[in-house]
Amino acid sequence: MTSDVSRVSYRPKLALAAVAVVVLIILALLPRFVGLYQTQLLTYGLIAAIAALGFNLLLGYTGLLSFGHSAFFGIGAYSVAFLLRDAGIHSMELYILIGLPIAAVMSALFGYICVRHTRIFFGILTLALSQVLWTLAYKFFWVTGGSDGLRVARPTLLAGMFTFTGRDAFQRFIHGYYYYVLGVFAIVVVIMWVIVHSPFGKALQAIRDNETRAAFLGLRIHRFRWVAFLISGTITGLAGILWVPLNGLTTPEVLYWTFSGEIVFTAILGGFRTFTGPIVGGIVFTYLKTYAVATTEYWQLLLGVVLVAMVILLPTGIVGGLVALIRKFQPKDRPS
Amino acid sequence: MILLQTVDLRKQFGETKACDNVNFTVNKGEFLSLVGSNGAGKTSLVNLISAHLKPDSGQILFEGTDISTMSVYERIKAGIARSFQIVNLFDAMTVFDNVALSVFSREGKTAHITAIADHDQDVRNETHEVLGQFGLRAMSGVLAGGLAQGERKLLDVAVAYALRPKLLFLDEPTSGVSTRDKAQIMDTVSSVVRAGAVTAVVIEHDMDVVFRYSDRIVMMHEGRLLADGTPDQIRANKDVANILLGVPLTA
Numbered sequence: 185m186t187s188d189v190s191r192v193s194y195r196p197k198l199a200l201a202a203v204a205v206v207v208l209i210i211l212a213l214l215p216r217f218v219g220l221y222q223t224q225l226l227t228y229g230l231i232a233a234i235a236a237l238g239f240n241l242l243l244g245y246t247g248l249l250s251f252g253h254s255a256f257f258g259i260g261a262y263s264v265a266f267l268l269r270d271a272g273i274h275s276m277e278l279y280i281l282i283g284l285p286i287a288a289v290m291s292a293l294f295g296y297i298c299v300r301h302t303r304i305f306f307g308i309l310t311l312a313l314s315q316v317l318w319t320l321a322y323k324f325f326w327v328t329g330g331s332d333g334l335r336v337a338r339p340t341l342l343a344g345m346f347t348f349t350g351r352d353a354f355q356r357f358i359h360g361y362y363y364y365v366l367g368v369f370a371i372v373v374v375i376m377w378v379i380v381h382s383p384f385g386k387a388l389q390a391i392r393d394n395e396t397r398a399a400f401l402g403l404r405i406h407r408f409r410w411v412a413f414l415i416s417g418t419i420t421g422l423a424g425i426l427w428v429p430l431n432g433l434t435t436p437e438v439l440y441w442t443f444s445g446e447i448v449f450t451a452i453l454g455g456f457r458t459f460t461g462p463i464v465g466g467i468v469f470t471y472l473k474t475y476a477v478a479t480t481e482y483w484q485l486l487l488g489v490v491l492v493a494m495v496i497l498l499p500t501g502i503v504g505g506l507v508a509l510i511r512k513f514q515p516k517d518r519p520s
Numbered sequence: 521m522i523l524l525q526t527v528d529l530r531k532q533f534g535e536t537k538a539c540d541n542v543n544f545t546v547n548k549g550e551f552l553s554l555v556g557s558n559g560a561g562k563t564s565l566v567n568l569i570s571a572h573l574k575p576d577s578g579q580i581l582f583e584g585t586d587i588s589t590m591s592v593y594e595r596i597k598a599g600i601a602r603s604f605q606i607v608n609l610f611d612a613m614t615v616f617d618n619v620a621l622s623v624f625s626r627e628g629k630t631a632h633i634t635a636i637a638d639h640d641q642d643v644r645n646e647t648h649e650v651l652g653q654f655g656l657r658a659m660s661g662v663l664a665g666g667l668a669q670g671e672r673k674l675l676d677v678a679v680a681y682a683l684r685p686k687l688l689f690l691d692e693p694t695s696g697v698s699t700r701d702k703a704q705i706m707d708t709v710s711s712v713v714r715a716g717a718v719t720a721v722v723i724e725h726d727m728d729v730v731f732r733y734s735d736r737i738v739m740m741h742e743g744r745l746l747a748d749g750t751p752d753q754i755r756a757n758k759d760v761a762n763i764l765l766g767v768p769l770t771a
Contacts, residue, residue, distance in 0.1 A: 378633075379633055381637060383629045383637045387624070387625075389610070393612050397608040400592060400601070400602060401621055402592075
């Protein structure tokens with residue numbers, strides 16, 4: 185027999201889905217009202233949001249702070265560059281289909297080494313492994329192009345339905361690519377939302393909050409962490425795959441530890457304890473960095489000040505702060 | 521019928537013998553209390569049986585199978601669960617989710633990555649049933665970190681019980697709660713485990729609680745088993761009385 189209280193309520197999820205659809209429609213309409221440059225910036229923002237969503241499965245939901253996620257972003261970016269240069273592939277779908285398994289294999293390998301440790305040891309291991317990749321990309325210049333990096337031409341989209349040559353190629357690419365990235369972003373959001381609300385996602389949160397008790401519920405801690413790492417790295421790799429055709433060039437900088445720091449920054453900025461925090465963080469960080477770079481040559485100092493201010497004044501990030509503000513004005517719900 | 525048996529189980533921390541050749545048995549279906557002063561080795565024994573600690577030597581037999589080298593995961597799957605002396609919950613999760621996780625784990629569903637946890641009606645029903653048994657159903661939407669100590673103790677037991685173990689170890693389920701709450705907790709725990717035909721081993725300091733609820737009592741002292749018997753036999757045991765009153769055994 186089932187009582188009313190044990191029945192599933194779909195109402196909150198339908199409301200959430202409605203909000204997501206409205207946001208998606210707004211994002212889809214934006215290029216009609218903003219210029220080409222803003223559309224391009226927003227595309228970078230969505231890609232940063234994908235990277236941060238992947239990263240946050242580890243930080244926000246598993247409690248593991250990776251300082252090496254630039255490795256997976258870079259693996260995605262360099263995979264595309266190699267596929268173009270060495271296999272002559274120009275299809276964005278093939279970049280994703282081939283690049284994703286490469287990112288997944290590397291994530292599985294790195295994860296196998298790292299997830300046996302937690303806290304600072306985990307962070308240092310991820311940092312060290314990403315620095316190994318950076319060194320390889322920097323030193324093996326005959327393969328990677330060294331500090332000059334590798335150029336990536338505009339790919340074809342949707343199995344060659346959209347090509348970008350001839351007149352207005354750049355404008356058409358920026359618009360077309362924005363919608364392409366928006367589509368991938370929407371799919372990633374749905375996938376990540378399902379993952380964090382699945383029994384697997386709940387188990388990750390349990391491991392994050394109380395590893396000992398989680399083990400005594402029969403959860404195999406290392407295995408869960410490893411799968412989380414694998415998904416996290418693969419999604420961040422996908423962001424790298426999407427980023428490089430827009431940027432037109434990949435260099436060892438995307439493998440460097442400071443780029444990992446930027447991914448950490450985006451999650452903290454938006455709020456790593458909320459699902460939407462990294463999305464907001466990714467977009468806000470992209471604009472913040474772009475305008476900081478345009479405003480002052482000391483842009484890193486400016487970003488540093490923002491980060492310090494965020495940690496002190498808004499430790500739960502932009503979304504976390506907004507949620508707290510909304511709750512403050514809501515009537516308190518006390519259990520009877 | 522013997523459910524669990526330890527054979528010459530030893531664990532030493534430096535010079536301290538936490539378990540000194542302990543031969544401990546638990547019979548199927550009984551409600552057993554493990555008593556003794558602080559440092560007697562009670563929690564160490566439970567930690568060894570539940571794989572929280574590795575023994576220096578000796579064997580642990582569960583349903584006749586040697587589980588000494590099994591991992592925590594394997595022992596839980598074999599049917600051994602436990603709660604903790606210091607309440608060990610997922611404080612940022614709701615009361616419902618704390619128990620639901622046990623149900624998901626027992627049913628092997630924690631690896632499900634493409635299903636929404638809240639939509640699993642079977643797990644919801646069973647979780648609400650367990651919460652109802654422990655009197656926590658009204659609190660199901662409350663964060664575990666916001667519960668009162670007595671409720672936290674009950675939830676701690678409910679989380680372990682939801683694994684539907686054959687053998688359930690409860691490490692001081694009434695410590696740190698008021699006398700009134702103690703009786704309520706033990707009434708609930710005792711009736712739930714007996715109704716579920718779960719064998720229970722309770723570590724407890726309050727001898728009134730021990731005598732009232734136990735089928736059998738085992739006393740530990742300085743890492744060894746000192747006494748083993750029914751509540752009446754233990755009540756009549758002078759060594760037990762001396763230790764409980766702080767009188768040395770040689771006195």
